[in-house]
Structures are given as structure tokens and as C-alpha cells.
Amino acid sequence: MNGGLVLLGGEVVFKQPVDREMAGKVIDICRERDIACVAFLQDTFQLSFHNAREREASEKIHIRFDRVGPLEGLREQDVFQFTVYVTPEEERVFSGLHDLVFPRWSPFFTDVNPSGTSKAAGIARMAEALGIGKEETLAFGDGGNDISMIEAAGLGVAMGNAGDPVRTVADYVTQTAEADGIAVALRHFGLIS
Numbered sequence: 080m081n082g083g084l085v086l087l088g089g090e091v092v093f094k095q096p097v098d099r100e101m102a103g104k105v106i107d108i109c110r111e112r113d114i115a116c117v118a119f120l121q122d123t124f125q126l127s128f129h130n131a132r133e134r135e136a137s138e139k140i141h142i143r144f145d146r147v148g149p150l151e152g153l154r155e156q157d158v159f160q161f162t163v164y165v166t167p168e169e170e171r172v173f174s175g176l177h178d179l180v181f182p183r184w185s186p187f188f189t190d191v192n193p194s195g196t197s198k199a200a201g202i203a204r205m206a207e208a209l210g211i212g213k214e215e216t217l218a219f220g221d222g223g224n225d226i227s228m229i230e231a232a233g234l235g236v237a238m239g240n241a242g243d244p245v246r247t248v249a250d251y252v253t254q255t256a257e258a259d260g261i262a263v264a265l266r267h268f269g270l271i272s
Contacts, residue, residue: 080119081182081192081224082201083159085208092208093201094121095193096157097179104176105161105191106150112172115164117144118153125150132164136187161191184222198228217268219253219261220245236264 085092109116115133117126126144137143183189206216218232221241229235230248237249238260246252254260265271
């Protein structure tokens, strides 16, 4: 959830849910404008409804959301991230909402998180909980929401399908996930044989 929820062995190391007033406003905008939206809670998620954009995105990233229903009942729960199915141009409908960030890693949608959360902050919190330094961390990523994490890790690895913005900040570019890119990188750095 882009650093908004950090778990270690099932225990919460850090959590920063979306402010409930702001979460309600995201839900309202999505309902009023007929925007498909996924709300991510600590142990579950819920998609507001399926539409063509959500289905196409799900096919491309190989994720299927099968819990579907109105998000109204989530107003009084801790939502750590929304994923809203809007183009970069359509994202402007959320511009009046403060204390939120919109990390985008797909042309089909953007994530919505509280300001101050990022995968870089999540890595730092996890390292602190483990009692290790930044130089002992390794991060893999392929999308725009991974850039801060790749920059913050001791070693940042871009997956083979990553775009130029991710590749530029990485210490190493590996193969795609389908070509066992994580194993390739771990072997490259001598972490596995």
C-alpha cells in the first residue's frame, strides 16, 4: 500500500490510513463521476464495480478483484490506499483534496495515499524494525510508484519491463518477472547461488 501499512511477521510496524474525511471525499467523487475504485484495508479490499477500464487494467497486470460492492460502508474503517481508474487527465477531479498523494504506475489508474507515505518510507520503517541499515536493503520495482523505494534502498533493481524513469534510478536492471528477474538479480549480487 505504498508504505501506508508496514507489516513484519503479521505484526503492524507502521500504519497511516487515509484521513476518514478525505476517504469519504474520494468515495463521493468516485460515486458521483462513476469512477471504478478499489479500497484497500489492512486485511481485505473492495472494488466498487467492474467497468471496461478496470477489466483491461486487470488483464494487463494480472490482478482480478472479485470482492465487488459499494464503498459507502467503508467510511468508518481504516482505508490505507485507494486505486482509482482514471487517466492522468481525469485525475484532476481529485485536485481539491489535500493531504493526499497520487502515485501513478499505470495509464489506467492511480493510487491514492496519505501524504508522507511512500515505498521509500516503508523500506526505512522496515529496516528500523529489523535493526538493519539502509545499505542492507534491496528493492525491486517496475512502476512509477517504485521509484522512491528503488532510490532509498541500498540496492535498487529495476525489473526488465520497467520504463526509463525506473531504470534511470536503479543500480541494476534485471530480467522481467516472467524470466525470473528477481532470481537473476539475487544471483548477480551473490545472495543466492
